[in-house]
Structures are given as C-alpha cells and as structure tokens.
Amino acid sequence: MREKVEDFWKDTPVREITAGAIRQSAIRLYPNAGPATCNRQVIVPTQAIINHAAELDWCPPMQVKRFKVATKVKEPATLEWVEAFAEHASPHLGALCLFMFGTGARISEALAMTWSDINLKSATALIRQTKINDERVAHLPPRVVAALANIPSNHNPDGSVFRYVHRTTARQAWNNAIKRAGIKQLSFHSCRHGFATSLLHAGVDVVTVAENGGWKVVTEVVRTYGHSRTEKSVTDAIFDTNLTQPEKSKNASN
Incomplete structure (x- = not known):
C-alpha cells in the first residue's frame, strides 16, 4: 500500500x-x-x-473528502443463537463462539489466545488487540468459563486454546455447525456485535461497553452497534419510576 x-x-x-x-x-x-x-x-x-x-511547517494542513461508503447493517448474534450454535459445534468451536460473544473479542484475537492467556480461577483472559496495538484483561462470564474448562486439552501454556490457526481454517467448521443447528448464517464478527448490542439493550452505559469490549472510540460503539429495539412497548419504561427516578421512588417508599 x-x-x-x-x-x-x-x-x-x-x-x-x-x-x-x-x-x-x-x-x-x-x-x-x-x-x-x-x-x-x-x-x-x-x-x-x-x-x-x-x-513541520512545510505546508498547510489538508482535509480530503472521503469517498462515500454505504453503511452495512450488521446483524448481531443473540444469546439464543449462540447457545444453539454451541450445542451443535465441537467443544472448542462452541467455546470459541461463546468466548467472542461473552468478551467481545475479534476472531483474530480469539484464535491467537494460548492457555497462558486464560485464568479460569479468576475468570479472566488477556486479549491482545493487534488491530489497535493494545491489550486488555477481559472478564469471563460463568458460561464462558464452563465452555473453556470443557475443551479437551492438556492445557499446555503455549498451546492454542481454540486450535484453529486462522479464520479461514475455522470458517468451514463454523458454517457446518450453523447448518446442523438450523440457525441463521452469521459471521464470526456477529458475536462481537452481539456482545455490544446485548449490553446496550441491557442498560449498560456505552462508556462501560466500549471499555470492556476494547473500543478506543466510544462513538464507534453507538454508531455501529447502537440499534434501536423493535418492540414499541419499550417506552413504558418512561413511567417506571424504578428505572427513571430511582432516588425519588426510594424516598417515597420510606
């Protein structure tokens, strides 16, 4: 380039x-x-x-108008999708899916994991984010810990956790598991997408989502993953004082 x-x-x-x-x-x-x-x-x-x-004062600064790029709507994986996938996948492939969904790891980051990066006792994983030249320690939800613990392995510290060397070698097995499960065709990245979308819909603030998913720019999380919910009844929350006015509701009950 x-x-x-x-x-x-x-x-x-x-x-x-x-x-x-x-x-x-x-x-x-x-x-x-x-x-x-x-x-x-x-x-x-x-x-x-x-x-x-x-x-260096050699010339004036410059702004160049970018070519317009059509925004692609990325569909997030849901918990139901991930659970169905894991049920019809091999232990290490199912664990890979759960790991990406539960930590927001990219496929390249997940496949680079070795057992020395995983601490099942403390439920943490060291994720090296080569895309942004950084690393983070991710929390492993209990479902992810269980899936990792059930991978048949001698847990060699230098051994690959998920076995696949590159995404191309994992893609065929990934697609086969999807067919067996009879679920919608989704990409590896849909798990990272599902991580962000699920947390946002659960009410977790965007700054926390960005920090835990390894996004450097908070606005990227909103722009890419902040999908609106389809059910119209979500506006009922406006009148739920436990959600919108917790302090006032608490004082009134006292």
Missing part, C-alpha cells in the same frame, strides 16, 4: 498535492476498488503524510 502511494507521487512537490489530486490518485491506483478501499489505501495515508509535513 505505502509503496504504491509513494511510487505514484514520486518527486511531486507538496504544493501540487491537492485534495482533489489525492482523490484522483485513489481512482487511478485502485480503479476497480470500492470507496472504502480507496479511502483506506490512499486517502488516509496520503493525508496523514501531508499533515505530518504541515506539523
């Missing part, structure tokens, strides 16, 4: 690299790619380089 952008601009003076020129470079470099690829592969890195030069 970086080499392609560097080769395109070569010795072009910075003053000639305009916002319009950057957008055109994305089209020329990736003529058959979608808007998201053009943004990610060209506009973002080129703008970052220009703005770094601006910090």
Whole structure:
C-alpha cells in the first residue's frame, strides 16, 4: 500500500498535492476498488503524510473528502443463537463462539489466545488487540468459563486454546455447525456485535461497553452497534419510576 502511494507521487512537490489530486490518485491506483478501499489505501495515508509535513511547517494542513461508503447493517448474534450454535459445534468451536460473544473479542484475537492467556480461577483472559496495538484483561462470564474448562486439552501454556490457526481454517467448521443447528448464517464478527448490542439493550452505559469490549472510540460503539429495539412497548419504561427516578421512588417508599 505505502509503496504504491509513494511510487505514484514520486518527486511531486507538496504544493501540487491537492485534495482533489489525492482523490484522483485513489481512482487511478485502485480503479476497480470500492470507496472504502480507496479511502483506506490512499486517502488516509496520503493525508496523514501531508499533515505530518504541515506539523513541520512545510505546508498547510489538508482535509480530503472521503469517498462515500454505504453503511452495512450488521446483524448481531443473540444469546439464543449462540447457545444453539454451541450445542451443535465441537467443544472448542462452541467455546470459541461463546468466548467472542461473552468478551467481545475479534476472531483474530480469539484464535491467537494460548492457555497462558486464560485464568479460569479468576475468570479472566488477556486479549491482545493487534488491530489497535493494545491489550486488555477481559472478564469471563460463568458460561464462558464452563465452555473453556470443557475443551479437551492438556492445557499446555503455549498451546492454542481454540486450535484453529486462522479464520479461514475455522470458517468451514463454523458454517457446518450453523447448518446442523438450523440457525441463521452469521459471521464470526456477529458475536462481537452481539456482545455490544446485548449490553446496550441491557442498560449498560456505552462508556462501560466500549471499555470492556476494547473500543478506543466510544462513538464507534453507538454508531455501529447502537440499534434501536423493535418492540414499541419499550417506552413504558418512561413511567417506571424504578428505572427513571430511582432516588425519588426510594424516598417515597420510606
């Protein structure tokens, strides 16, 4: 990616690299790619380089309009879906599904887990978030602890927890389990999606959801996972003083 952008601009003076020129470079470099690829592969890195030069007073800072990307509605896994999947999957594959749903781990993070990262006694897991170059200690709900404990393994500290080396090797088994369970086809990421959506619908505040799921930007949780509920009766909560006015309700009862 970086080499392609560097080769395109070569010795072009910075003053000639305009916002319009950057957008055109994305089209020329990736003529058959979608808007998201053009943004990610060209506009973002080129703008970052220009703005770094601006910090050195070599040129003015620049803002480049991104290509519009159609928002895809991602369907979250539900507890019912996850339980049905686990029932028809092998122990380690079922545990993988429950682990991602219960911790919000990405598939790449889950597959990288070794037994040295898992502490069943304290119900915690060290998750290395390579996507954002960070790590977090996740709580393991009891259902996840039980699933991990039931994986047939000698629990070699350096051994892979879920056995699969890469998502491509796990996908076929994943799809087969879905067919056996007779449930809707969902992706690995639907479990992470379900983690966020389930907590938000349970009334957990978005900051806590972001912290426990490893999101650096809180607004990303709202934008991506904050789906509205379908049942209209949810507005009954307005008149439930135990939810909306806990202090006043408590004082009145005293």
